[in-house]
Amino acid sequence: MGKILESLPLTVVAGIVLTVIMVFATEAIYDSQMSAPEKAVSDMMNNM
Amino acid sequence: MTHEFGLFLIRYLHVISGVMWIGLLWYFNFVQIPSMPKIPDEQKPAIGKVIAPEALFWFRWGAMFTVIFGLLLAMMNGYLVDALTLKAPNIGFGMWLGIIMWFNVWFVIWPNQKIALGIVEAEADAKPAAARKAMLFSRTNTMLSIPMLASMISVQNPIM
Numbered sequence: 001m002g003k004i005l006e007s008l009p010l011t012v013v014a015g016i017v018l019t020v021i022m023v024f025a026t027e028a029i030y031d032s033q034m035s036a037p038e039k040a041v042s043d044m045m046n047n048m
Numbered sequence: 049m050t051h052e053f054g055l056f057l058i059r060y061l062h063v064i065s066g067v068m069w070i071g072l073l074w075y076f077n078f079v080q081i082p083s084m085p086k087i088p089d090e091q092k093p094a095i096g097k098v099i100a101p102e103a104l105f106w107f108r109w110g111a112m113f114t115v116i117f118g119l120l121l122a123m124m125n126g127y128l129v130d131a132l133t134l135k136a137p138n139i140g141f142g143m144w145l146g147i148i149m150w151f152n153v154w155f156v157i158w159p160n161q162k163i164a165l166g167i168v169e170a171e172a173d174a175k176p177a178a179a180r181k182a183m184l185f186s187r188t189n190t191m192l193s194i195p196m197l198a199s200m201i202s203v204q205n206p207i208m
Contacts, residue, residue, distance in 0.1 A: 005184050008077060015194030018191065019194055019198045025141070
């Protein structure tokens with residue numbers, strides 16, 4: 001981790017990677033909070 | 049004062065404080081730290097004794113007021129608990145990243161910068177170690193600022 005943080009470009013790349021992980025984690029949490037009917041509606045909306 | 053105007057005012061102050069904080073964080077990481085090796089030794093005190101202490105003052109208080117106004121805004125909007133428990137993860141991740149960054153500023157970066165810049169008494173060999181620790185945690189905050197800002201924006205403009 002120290003090696004990454006010593007390099008400014010690698011720090012920025014690590015920040016972008018964390019952003020992508022956060023976006024997928026956010027989606028996963030929202031999916032886990034949905035009831036079955038809500039999930040069915042959400043899937044249908046996404047496929048439209 | 050209406051509730052709507054209160055929300056506007058607190059959000060405005062939150063954004064202004066945040067620009068002050070993250071702007072100076074990026075100044076340190078994108079400008080000051082990479083430029084230090086290029087500055088002649090006799091000119092370095094201008095940075096270490098004048099510019100850096102002044103910038104650190106606005107930096108740490110920018111962090112403090114960003115978090116205070118951010119928590120107040122979440123409370124006024126009624127999502128403070130949902131965000132902090134990640135029931136509202138889009139803003140929750142950003143809030144937690146901001147709180148971690150605030151902690152780093154006040155409890156790691158600032159105490160170590162005080163040693164590195166000679167603001168407090170310390171042994172000479174403690175200064176390089178303190179400067180390195182402050183730099184690494186400042187870089188950590190630069191890394192965390194990227195997802196934190198994405199999270200803040202995603203509340204109004206969902207990413208997916």
